[in-house]
Amino acid sequence: MATRWLDDEEQATWRSFIAVVELLPGVLDTQMRHESGLTHFDYLVLAMLSEDPQRTLRMTALAGWTNATLPRLSHVVRRLEGRGLVERFPCPEDARATNARLTDRGWDTLVAAAPGHVETVRGQVFDALTPEQVGQLAGIAQAILGRISPGGRPLSPGAGPVSPGQRGTAEAVTTGPAPA
Amino acid sequence: MATRWLDDEEQATWRSFIAVVELLPGVLDTQMRHESGLTHFDYLVLAMLSEDPQRTLRMTALAGWTNATLPRLSHVVRRLEGRGLVERFPCPEDARATNARLTDRGWDTLVAAAPGHVETVRGQVFDALTPEQVGQLAGIAQAILGRISPGGRPLSPGAGPVSPGQRGTAEAVTTGPAPA
DNA sequence: ACCCTTCAGTTGACGCTACAACATTCGCCC
DNA sequence: GGGCGAATGTTGTAGCGTCAACTGAAGGGT
Numbered sequence: 001m002a003t004r005w006l007d008d009e010e011q012a013t014w015r016s017f018i019a020v021v022e023l024l025p026g027v028l029d030t031q032m033r034h035e036s037g038l039t040h041f042d043y044l045v046l047a048m049l050s051e052d053p054q055r056t057l058r059m060t061a062l063a064g065w066t067n068a069t070l071p072r073l074s075h076v077v078r079r080l081e082g083r084g085l086v087e088r089f090p091c092p093e094d095a096r097a098t099n100a101r102l103t104d105r106g107w108d109t110l111v112a113a114a115p116g117h118v119e120t121v122r123g124q125v126f127d128a129l130t131p132e133q134v135g136q137l138a139g140i141a142q143a144i145l146g147r148i149s150p151g152g153r154p155l156s157p158g159a160g161p162v163s164p165g166q167r168g169t170a171e172a173v174t175t176g177p178a179p180a
Numbered sequence: 181m182a183t184r185w186l187d188d189e190e191q192a193t194w195r196s197f198i199a200v201v202e203l204l205p206g207v208l209d210t211q212m213r214h215e216s217g218l219t220h221f222d223y224l225v226l227a228m229l230s231e232d233p234q235r236t237l238r239m240t241a242l243a244g245w246t247n248a249t250l251p252r253l254s255h256v257v258r259r260l261e262g263r264g265l266v267e268r269f270p271c272p273e274d275a276r277a278t279n280a281r282l283t284d285r286g287w288d289t290l291v292a293a294a295p296g297h298v299e300t301v302r303g304q305v306f307d308a309l310t311p312e313q314v315g316q317l318a319g320i321a322q323a324i325l326g327r328i329s330p331g332g333r334p335l336s337p338g339a340g341p342v343s344p345g346q347r348g349t350a351e352a353v354t355t356g357p358a359p360a
Numbered sequence: 361a362c363c364c365t366t367c368a369g370t371t372g373a374c375g376c377t378a379c380a381a382c383a384t385t386c387g388c389c390c
Numbered sequence: 391g392g393g394c395g396a397a398t399g400t401t402g403t404a405g406c407g408t409c410a411a412c413t414g415a416a417g418g419g420t
Contacts, residue, residue: 006306009315020328021204021205027328039406070369071407072408138193240398248377274398275386278398
């Protein structure tokens with residue numbers, strides 16, 4: 001079957017899009033590293049843990065929320081544990097599994113890093129878009145995600161069956177509101 | 181000044197978008213490596229060179245077209261040269277500069293790799309989008325690029341002052357039509 | 361009870377990228 | 391025409407991610 005090449009509009013779109021995809025991680029990483037000594041991925045790991053009421057997740061679950069492979073996560077968590085931001089302990093219910101928990105120090109680091117991160121996200125992405133484009137981007141990202149990520153999960157770890165009052169100081173710190 | 185956190189819609193959009201940004205490079209890389217033994221970035225380098233009438237570009241220009249830092253490009257081109265896909269020679273007009281030229285073997289490799297790449301781009305991205313969304317994505321990507329890339333250049337190396345007849349077999353092979 | 365498959369996670373080796381230091385050349389100004 | 395800052399690349403190092411191999415435990419069938 002003959003290759004269906006991209007037409008001019010698709011071609012132009014692809015070039016811009018791929019440029020964003022290649023450059024954005026670097027931008028986020030650089031800001032994060034300079035202001036907080038973390039990788040953007042480190043930040044993601046801490047943020048996902050922070051959204052769980054117990055600040056604890058199993059490695060596989062954490063890998064899912066952060067869109068990472070298990071080996072990658074394992075290496076990162078080991079390094080984070082070495083810095084005292086996270087601690088690991090075997091899961092009581094399944095001896096195969098490992099739980100990762102955010103330490104107080106990890107929490108503080110995350111809270112300190114969040115404002116700078118949000119500012120970057122706003123400044124480099126959302127401020128460049130109209131409200132209408134934000135809605136469009138959501139739809140586009142979801143659509144692509146449906147293809148490249150089999151069991152796409154756009155939700156958050158804390159979004160499960162958790163009574164609202166339980167959140168308390170454990171409120172999420174991704175790019176949302178910080179705790180009081 | 182108080183941090184302006186992301187509202188719910190922005191938050192949800194960001195999560196999906198960042199997931200795409202983190203996952204897409206891996207998808208492109210994996211396909212490329214399995215089918216052609218190239219990195220996606222390798223492919224980009226070869227493709228950009230292929231669009232020049234002389235199949236030759238200066239390192240700095242090539243770095244610009246591929247959105248790469250100069251050190252990164254230097255390493256990649258050295259490896260590509262070792263595989264005989266590219267050759268380097270000093271620029272006659274400026275003794276500081278280095279020219280990179282696509283070899284015949286590099287051209288063949290690129291042409292062989294292009295169909296699989298385009299199929300992946302179609303299958304994983306464009307097939308998931310409506311024609312309307314493609315237009316939206318172009319605008320969004322351009323807008324973000326304007327922020328994260330100072331001197332954003334969405335054009336191609338061959339788009340300069342070149343008489344059409346000059347292209348011949350040197351027609352571009354990025355995600356567009358291949359040579360006859 | 362036993363085996364076999366699958367699941368959960370870790371580890372080690374290799375490759376690629378960012379960062380910083382360096383060498384060389386150009387352009388300019390006086 | 392000599393010196394100085396900027397531009398063009400290259401190289402070395404360190405850090406991170408991927409891949410494949412491995413350990414150990416759970417689940418299921420017979």
